[in-house]
Amino acid sequence: MKIKAYIYLSISLLYVTMGLNACKKDLGPIKDNLTVREAVLSGGFMQIPVKIGTPLQINLAVNPGNRSVTEATYTSKHPEIATYSNTGLVTGLTVGKDTITIRSGELHVWYIVNVTK
Template identity: 80%
Template sequence: MKIRSNIYLLIVCLCGSLGLHSCKKDLGPIKDNLTVREAILSGGFMQIPVKIGTPLQINLAVNPGNRTVTTATYSNKHPEIASYSTTGLITGLSVGRDTVTIQSGELNVWYIVNVTN
């Protein structure tokens, strides 16, 4: 047991001398963020998959807590690819990728909308 206690003492001394007092890093308070429940991770980006002719009703949430959001505004870069209603209904108009920015209060987020046949 003496070897273990010496090793422990050595680690504690090294950590203390390096200013490491805890293994847990203080990240500060967790901030709220806006998310789309229907979004999926694809190609390294969060995307919303939509098919032409099949409108998709998206559901917004604020995390942490997965609190439902009912009021938001939508703006997009390519209105020829997809349209967005004030209630979050996405309609694919042509095959391609659009970028939608969604804002609710002070929170905003952007997603790639991938429209396929």
């Protein structure tokens, strides 16, 4: 009885180990992601909170590793809500939400910019 249990346990462990290795292979390499350090999770989306008249400097990072990014381009969907300098300084103009696309090299990401009073 002990031999059957041992064989069953050994086969089960082998199966689990093989299954985990197969899962690891399916994941592929971890890709770099561009992120904004000032972004917060709000309403199910990552948002950048900005107050009208109070400029906010966006600080970019590449993860994993939290490596700083200094060069990027900013494309706004609603330029009447907020302005963006080429250095990442955001200034809210009127209350509302804008969508900003940020590109650095081959990486790009979009965020909602939530401008409040």
